[in-house]
Amino acid sequence: MNKMKMNFFCSGLVCLVLLTAMPFISFAQKPNWQNLDLKADSTFGISTEKAYNELLKGKKSVPVVVAVLDGGVDIEHEDLKPVVWVNKKEKAGNGKDDDKNGYIDDVHGWNFLGSSKGSVNYETLELTRLVRRDNARFANSDATSVKASELPAFEAYQKNKAEFEQELAEAKIGLERFEGIKNAIDEVVKKIGKENPTIQDFQSFKPSNDMEANIQRILLAQLKESSFEDFYKNQIMSGYDHFKSQVDYNLNLDYDPRGIVGDDPNNSKERFYGNNDVTGPDARHGSHVAGIIAAVRTNNLGIMGVADNVLIMSVRNTPNGDERDKDVANSIRYAVDKGAKVINMSFGKSYSWDKAIVDEAVKYAVSKDVVLVHAAGNDNKDLEVEPNFPDPEYIGGGKAASWITVGASGWTNDGTIKASFSNYGKTKVDVFAPGVNINSTVPGSKYEKLNGTSMASPVVAGLAALIRSYYPKLTAVQVKDIIMKSVVKVDQSVEIRDEAGTKKVPFSDLCVSGGIVNAYDALKLAAGYKK
Structure with missing residues (x-):
């Protein structure tokens, strides 16, 4: 149930990620x-x-x-x-x-x-399971070919399928964007030569293109409140993993792990x-x-x-x-x-x-x-x-x-x-x-x-x-x-x-x-x- 809500402000491949649901950002309180x-x-x-x-x-x-x-x-x-x-x-x-x-x-x-x-x-997701179930009945049907008694179920299927396709498209966009910023950060960190660079390391870094300059700007702002390790784990990898699991598992019509359980x-x-x-x-x-x-x-x-x-x-x-x-x-x-x-x-x-x-x-x-x-x-x-x-x-x-x-x-x-x-x-x-x-x-x-x-x-x-x-x-x-x-x-x-x-x-x-x-x-x- 812990779904992250995210907005993206993108410049080229680099996205500044704002976790509007605040799933991991640290705030000062008692x-x-x-x-x-x-x-x-x-x-x-x-x-x-x-x-x-x-x-x-x-x-x-x-x-x-x-x-x-x-x-x-x-x-x-x-x-x-x-x-x-x-x-x-x-x-x-x-x-x-x-x-x-x-x-x-x-x-x-x-x-x-x-x-x-x-x-x-x-x-x-339940939505994925419902679409998968009803694909067998309605995938090749339209409103004219469906029996009158099945029309409500067919209309529900159409609504669910449209919602599913929208969620999958959004997940793929989210994954692509997180992958872009992740790869860009990884490249800068590789050039710095430290696994967990400090804010001073990013201040000393000399960007060679606009993308690296954007990464430097983002990290200098973020590392005022967090270590690089925490920022990378909690804001970059958490977002990347979230969207990757949506694409690979949650919204994948071909994925069904229930065989492990062995029930019906x-x-x-x-x-x-x-x-x-x-x-x-x-x-x-x-x-x-x-x-x-x-x-x-x-x-x-x-x-x-x-x-x-x-x-x-x-x-x-x-x-x-x-x-x-x-x-x-x-x-x-x-x-x-x-x-x-x-x-x-x-x-x-x-x-x-x-x-x-x-x-x-x-x-x-x-x-x-x-x-x-x-x-x-x-x-x-x-x-x-x-x-x-x-x-x-x-x-x-x-x-x-x-x-x-x-x-x-x-x-x-x-x-x-x-x-x-x-x-x-x-x-x-x-x-x-x-x-x-x-x-x-x-x-x-x-x-x-x-x-x-x-x-x-x-x-x-x-x-x-x-x-x-x-x-x-x-x-x-x-x-x-x-x-x-x-x-x-x-x-x-x-x-x-x-x-x-x-x-x-x-x-x-x-x-x-x-x-x-x-x-x-x-x-x-x-x-x-x-x-």
Whole structure:
């Protein structure tokens, strides 16, 4: 779901890349800002530290299992290992299904993207899969040759195919441009003769043509705020890799990795497949999410999670590409059956293959008193107009009562409080939470700052777990109600960009609650909560 939005200003082959969604650019702000307090720290966090200092000292809590449905979690990370969930009914490594739940050796969770053959890393987008499916029916058809009963499906196919072709064309242009600037930088670095040149090295460099002069100008500006290594990795290679994976995998009609899993991807009712590799081939995103929720607060290492008595269950359902509805449904059911009381879902897509099967799983979770927290998405779009799946609204009517959709906010109480990339929706997004430049855990016991509603969602999941930990008698629906009623209202107008241009709207038009979640106020409300 972490899609980068990029603009390009090109001169010849050289493009100055502006990452408008700010996925990696470093900005100065206070450490642990998402947990700080607006009044005490002049930072629009959620007042977690204030809550611990003033409300929770000496209070007892119970452990709460939070399922991270994602791309995998590094369960050996120094700041996560002590809070990793353990299935006590399963004996590790014996190759048996000790707890008789259909999943062998699921000691720390489950991976619905693998088998004994390995695990899926890259996947296609849902749009690609829909076009591939319907090509078989309609590739050689037109409106006159299609049966009247199939006309709606044919029209949907035409719309999807046009969207697919546009996205593929844009990805190819993006790849070409990033490849151009990458090659140009590589050539200059080769001439300088250092693997990681400094700003002084670029100042001393004598360009021999306009392209090299442009590279020099760009790097002199960038290296005032970053090292060359970080700039190259986070702004050049990240963009190059993003577009290359789109062209090679996400938007490739001939690419299908599902054979690794060995299931029938068209059978949404199939439940028992996968493996117990809960880390998977790329656990960066899921580990970052897990750390925001529950990184150990008392070990003087790295960061501090929102919740202090949480066990993280890793359920792998999200590849580098779009998740499949079947896997989403199964991962929700797995998490519920193994005792998760909060589920974080930092993934999403614009199309749904089988929404009904996800709806069934969501209804099951709601019936079992589980809070479901979902990221609103990073496309700066209005969810009143454009969908983002999964969502809490059931086919045929009704809505998941304990579902919370989360937009991303920044730390400054001004017109920039809405993250530029965050989706929004007056009735579709419930709350906003910190999601810009959030430092958290990544594989190898390292830490990294990332941006996205993917980061905002676990802030709220952590808050839900914190409430359930200290006030375990509250139901999932009551926890949502408390989170919604305790937001800090934002009395600002913010800029929204759409196809018509830029306009200013009240922040209250962006979400149901009109504010940013707040742990201090939520816990105060929970203490005397009466619905």
